[in-house]
Amino acid sequence: MTTTSLPTSLGTASAGGLDAARVTWAAGGRLILDGVDVTAPAGAVSGLLGPNGSGKSTLLRVLAAVQPPADGAARVAFDGADLLGLPRRRRARLLALVEQEASTDLPVTVLDAVLLGRIPHRSLLAGEGADDRAAARRALATVGLTDLADREVATLSGGERQRVHMARALAQEPALILLDEPTNHLDIAAQLGALRVLRTLAGQGVTVLAALHDLTLAAQHCDHVVLLSGGRVVAAGDVRDVLVPDVVDPVYGVRTDVLTHPRTGRPVLTFSPRD
Ligand SMILES: Nc1ncnc2c1ncn2[C@@H]1O[C@H](COP(=O)(O)OP(=O)(O)OP(=O)(O)O)[C@@H](O)[C@H]1O
Numbered sequence: 246m247t248t249t250s251l252p253t254s255l256g257t258a259s260a261g262g263l264d265a266a267r268v269t270w271a272a273g274g275r276l277i278l279d280g281v282d283v284t285a286p287a288g289a290v291s292g293l294l295g296p297n298g299s300g301k302s303t304l305l306r307v308l309a310a311v312q313p314p315a316d317g318a319a320r321v322a323f324d325g326a327d328l329l330g331l332p333r334r335r336r337a338r339l340l341a342l343v344e345q346e347a348s349t350d351l352p353v354t355v356l357d358a359v360l361l362g363r364i365p366h367r368s369l370l371a372g373e374g375a376d377d378r379a380a381a382r383r384a385l386a387t388v389g390l391t392d393l394a395d396r397e398v399a400t401l402s403g404g405e406r407q408r409v410h411m412a413r414a415l416a417q418e419p420a421l422i423l424l425d426e427p428t429n430h431l432d433i434a435a436q437l438g439a440l441r442v443l444r445t446l447a448g449q450g451v452t453v454l455a456a457l458h459d460l461t462l463a464a465q466h467c468d469h470v471v472l473l474s475g476g477r478v479v480a481a482g483d484v485r486d487v488l489v490p491d492v493v494d495p496v497y498g499v500r501t502d503v504l505t506h507p508r509t510g511r512p513v514l515t516f517s518p519r520d
Pocket residue numbers: 272273277295296297298299300301302303304
């Protein structure tokens with residue numbers, strides 16, 4: 246496992262944000278997450294960055310209580326509540342997880358798949374109501390899938406499926422959304438569309454934490470980033486502080502040049518092999 250000892254400036258979660266500390270997870274006798282502290286401020290888009298295998302997906306799954314932390318020292322607070330200790334149904338009303346390889350082979354229509362996001366909001370024995378269908382339709386419209394509502398999910402392209410996952414999470418109307426590579430499979434316009442949806446959610450006060458591989462995309466669209474390497478946080482904070490060669494180069498084993506975006510003034514990163 247790679248470990249790096251770069252300066253870490255942890256951002257501070259504002260009230261209502263995600264604030265996790267000492268998150269550890271192990272598998273096969275190996276420490277995959279090694280005491281991770283991560284914050285995601287409310288009303289902001291936070292990016293979770295790091296090389297392949299650095300622990301991004303694992304961290305998102307532990308934060309979402311899909312897999313338990315390795316020990317009781319972990320604390321995952323959201324809006325002041327102990328997220329891991331909440332009853333499952335209450336947690337499902339608060340948080341949505343959009344996974345990278347969510348199962349899509351069920352013989353269901355796009356609309357039915359998105360309606361699954363409404364389950365936490367329904368009483369146990371009730372079927373879906375008009376409110377649920379309206380929320381699902383809104384979510385489909387937001388990701389541009391209205392015309393595909395009646396198609397079977399199994400017949401969709403990779404990018405269309407990715408948008409179904411996003412729509413299901415939107416239909417859930419969460420206060421915290423965790424996304425694993427939400428731009429995976431998406432063309433450039435669709436990537437911008439997905440990031441625009443996240444920005445809109447943040448504008449509504451939702452806490453957004455998204456694992457991203459594209460550092461320039463993160464630099465353009467994230468308010469705050471957390472960089473993982475070898476299961477540890479090596480830096481966190483404003484993109485202009487974290488996405489700099491001194492931090493990025495040792496983590497990714499590349500040479501980074503940072504340019505300035507002609508329209509936004511934000512960093513654009515280009516990479517060369519390290520000689
Ligand atoms: N159940 C498991 N058993 C053994 N090792 C695991 C398990 N789950 C994850 N790992 C290992 O933990 C490490 C972190 O995996 P994870 O999927 O969290 O990384 P990631 O940063 O999301 O990577 P990528 O960018 O490639 O998606 C990897 O080395 C992976 O092989």
